[in-house]
Amino acid sequence: MSGYVEGVIILVCINVIAVLGVSILTGFTRLFSFGNAGFMAIGAYASAILTTKYGAPFPVALVVGPIIAAIVALGLGKLTLKLKGDYFLITTLGFGESVRLLFLFAEPITGGARGLSGIPPKTTMFIAVGITMLAFLGAWNFLRSKYGRNLMAIREQEIAAEAVGINTAKFKEYSFMISAAYAGMAGALLAHYYMFISPIMFNLPKSAELTITVVIGGLGSLSGSVLATILLTVLPEIFRSAAEYRMLLYGLAVVIIIVLKPSGLMGYREFSLRPIFTLYERIFKKNNPTQTKGDGK
Amino acid sequence: MPILTITNLHKHFGGVKAINDFSITLEKGKIYGLIGPNGAGKTTIFNTITGIYEPTMGEIFLNGKSVIKKAPYEISNMGIARTFQNIRLFGNLSVLDNVIIACHADAKYGIFEAMTKFGRFKKNEEEIKEKCIKLLQIVGLEEMRDDTAGALPYGHQRKLEIARALATNPSLLLLDEPAAGMNEKESEELVRFIQNIHENFDLTILLIEHHMDFVMSLCDEIAVLNFGSTIAMGTPDEVKRNPAVIEAYLGGEDDA
Numbered sequence: 001m002s003g004y005v006e007g008v009i010i011l012v013c014i015n016v017i018a019v020l021g022v023s024i025l026t027g028f029t030r031l032f033s034f035g036n037a038g039f040m041a042i043g044a045y046a047s048a049i050l051t052t053k054y055g056a057p058f059p060v061a062l063v064v065g066p067i068i069a070a071i072v073a074l075g076l077g078k079l080t081l082k083l084k085g086d087y088f089l090i091t092t093l094g095f096g097e098s099v100r101l102l103f104l105f106a107e108p109i110t111g112g113a114r115g116l117s118g119i120p121p122k123t124t125m126f127i128a129v130g131i132t133m134l135a136f137l138g139a140w141n142f143l144r145s146k147y148g149r150n151l152m153a154i155r156e157q158e159i160a161a162e163a164v165g166i167n168t169a170k171f172k173e174y175s176f177m178i179s180a181a182y183a184g185m186a187g188a189l190l191a192h193y194y195m196f197i198s199p200i201m202f203n204l205p206k207s208a209e210l211t212i213t214v215v216i217g218g219l220g221s222l223s224g225s226v227l228a229t230i231l232l233t234v235l236p237e238i239f240r241s242a243a244e245y246r247m248l249l250y251g252l253a254v255v256i257i258i259v260l261k262p263s264g265l266m267g268y269r270e271f272s273l274r275p276i277f278t279l280y281e282r283i284f285k286k287n288n289p290t291q292t293k294g295d296g297k
Numbered sequence: 298m299p300i301l302t303i304t305n306l307h308k309h310f311g312g313v314k315a316i317n318d319f320s321i322t323l324e325k326g327k328i329y330g331l332i333g334p335n336g337a338g339k340t341t342i343f344n345t346i347t348g349i350y351e352p353t354m355g356e357i358f359l360n361g362k363s364v365i366k367k368a369p370y371e372i373s374n375m376g377i378a379r380t381f382q383n384i385r386l387f388g389n390l391s392v393l394d395n396v397i398i399a400c401h402a403d404a405k406y407g408i409f410e411a412m413t414k415f416g417r418f419k420k421n422e423e424e425i426k427e428k429c430i431k432l433l434q435i436v437g438l439e440e441m442r443d444d445t446a447g448a449l450p451y452g453h454q455r456k457l458e459i460a461r462a463l464a465t466n467p468s469l470l471l472l473d474e475p476a477a478g479m480n481e482k483e484s485e486e487l488v489r490f491i492q493n494i495h496e497n498f499d500l501t502i503l504l505i506e507h508h509m510d511f512v513m514s515l516c517d518e519i520a521v522l523n524f525g526s527t528i529a530m531g532t533p534d535e536v537k538r539n540p541a542v543i544e545a546y547l548g549g550e551d552d553a
Contacts (some may be wrong), residue, residue, distance in 0.1 A: 164373060
């Protein structure tokens with residue numbers, strides 16, 4: 001049973017890392033991507049091939065996987081980031097599917113549809129949690145530096161961002177590369193947790209799932225993204241019998257959120273304990289009889 | 298040496314000649330006004346100077362360097378800052394963040410220093426924050442630095458946009474209708490405000506405006522534009538007496 005809980009925690013961690021990347025790209029730069037599963041695939045295959053076929057140590061694979069994903073993102077971004085909103089999204093969609101098909105057809109290297117097996121089980125809970133915390137901290141600091149601020153300027157008002165001297169094309173590339181590196185890291189951890197990868201694991205629904213998670217958490221809230229990932233990874237585990245309806249529930253959740261609270265669970269705010277303290281003070285320090293009564297119910 | 302020289306500038310959109318042979322020379326330290334009826338091409342000139350449009354013909358030099366074919370961000374980094382006719386703030390961010398974003402060139406740290414908060418990061422960030430708070434004090438927005446920029450009253454949004462432009466350390470400031478939507482009293486206050494920042498920041502200013510009193514009391518020299526061409530140029534008094542100007546602009550709309 002504890003092995004099962006451990007497995008769920010590792011899965012949450014892997015999803016959190018991938019979603020953090022999408023959060024930087026979509027939540028903070030307002031670039032929508034439906035191809036981040038493609039970057040996960042690149043990270044997964046690159047690292048798995050390194051450890052299985054070349055006997056590279058796991059840490060090396062964990063570094064090289066994300067780097068290759070980021071390099072591919074740089075090349076793709078140079079071609080497509082000048083496109084406006086919807087057109088960029090369509091190119092990422094095409095990219096994600098191309099990557100999947102490429103890995104499907106490159107059978108001698110990737111094992112094709114039969115997948116790549118025999119990957120050493122190196123992703124422990126300790127490693128997954130540690131890397132997730134580092135990834136979160138890195139993203140958090142990044143967003144609170146000039147880099148993150150420039151991305152938010154692009155999100156808010158691209159013309160004004162250019163007018164204050166921000167090279168918007170370059171910073172969009174940064175955002176895209178970081179999101180790809182995060183996806184690559186998630187892919188590398190995934191490969192070394194499942195010990196088996198196949199192209200179908202990185203299909204369009206996976207990309208959609210990542211973006212949907214960010215939308216539900218709040219476009220512009222890093223902690224909201226984490227919160228949504230935990231909810232969307234753990235809930236299907238609890239309701240195992242309804243697992244087939246997962247994408248249906250995701251779709252419904254998005255519709256409900258867009259209608260009721262378009263800014264997502266957290267909006268632009270970050271999770272902090274302050275509202276809880278103020279609520280606590282309001283309930284217990286004012287000694288208001290009606291409130292204590294309400295609380296007791 | 299003049300700070301900005303525009304010679305024989307043309308900008309055509311299909312058959313429309315939005316700018317038709319426009320020339321101007323801005324001397325360092327003066328305040329210039331650009332006036333003319335709606336559709337005369339004033340904002341198009343701003344957009345061409347700042348690199349949003351590429352001119353069909355003509356030359357623009359800032360301190361002797363051509364700005365033609367440069368990207369807007371490069372032109373900004375050369376020392377031209379601007380505000381927009383329809384305010385373009387970073388609406389969901391705080392007042393202070395709006396100004397801090399414009400100081401990105403003062404932040405010298407790299408991406409890994411940013412992610413780990415090591416090295417120059419902390420000191421650099423503190424310096425920038427200090428500079429921006431000082432700037433907000435000068436424009437009188439210090440008290441509302443944590444407010445969301447998009448929620449500010451209209452007049453404050455205009456001031457914040459100017460503060461953001463100043464944060465890029467410009468030598469030339471372009472103001473596109475800074476007094477738009479303001480009443481008599483507010484625009485009088487804005488005259489003093491602009492004179493104040495003009496002295497404080499050692500600026501050359503070029504502004505577009507429709508409020509005649511505003512332009513006449515603030516500008517050293519005025520260029521009058523009609524159908525993309527200059528029809529008059531001179532001090533406020535000279536322009537006021539110019540018959541071509543009275544016919545094209547002031548005469549028809551005297552009561553406006």
